[in-house]
Amino acid sequence: MNLLDRITMNPEIVHGKPAIRGMRWSVEMILDLLGSGMTFDEIIEDHPELEKEDILACLKFARLYLSGQPLENIN
Numbered sequence: 001m002n003l004l005d006r007i008t009m010n011p012e013i014v015h016g017k018p019a020i021r022g023m024r025w026s027v028e029m030i031l032d033l034l035g036s037g038m039t040f041d042e043i044i045e046d047h048p049e050l051e052k053e054d055i056l057a058c059l060k061f062a063r064l065y066l067s068g069q070p071l072e073n074i075n
Contacts (some may be wrong), residue, residue, distance in 0.1 A: 002063075006057040018061055019052045030058040047060065 007034045018027040025047075033043050040055050046073055 003053060003057040003060045004043045006054055007061050020057065021049065023049065025050065027061050030055055031062060035058075058059070 001002065006021055006040060007018050007027060008020075009016055009018050013019050014023060014024055014026045019025055020027070020030070030043070030050075034055070039045075040052055043055060044050055044052065
């Protein structure tokens with residue numbers, strides 16, 4: 001499975017922002033948690049509905065977005 005398959009965009013979920021697997025966890029929110037110093041394990045411990053691959057997908061999405069590369073598989 002491509003990590004980007006975990007990132008979805010739906011106008012009815014978090015105002016259409018890129019989100020994890022159709023949940024109300026936006027890529028932006030996960031990046032904020034990481035930026036505040038939380039580790040992958042701390043995020044998953046606090047929010048067990050998330051998986052390590054979800055966090056990795058957020059990082060990959062951000063890298064591709066910032067580099068201007070195509071964001072394939074985002075629906």
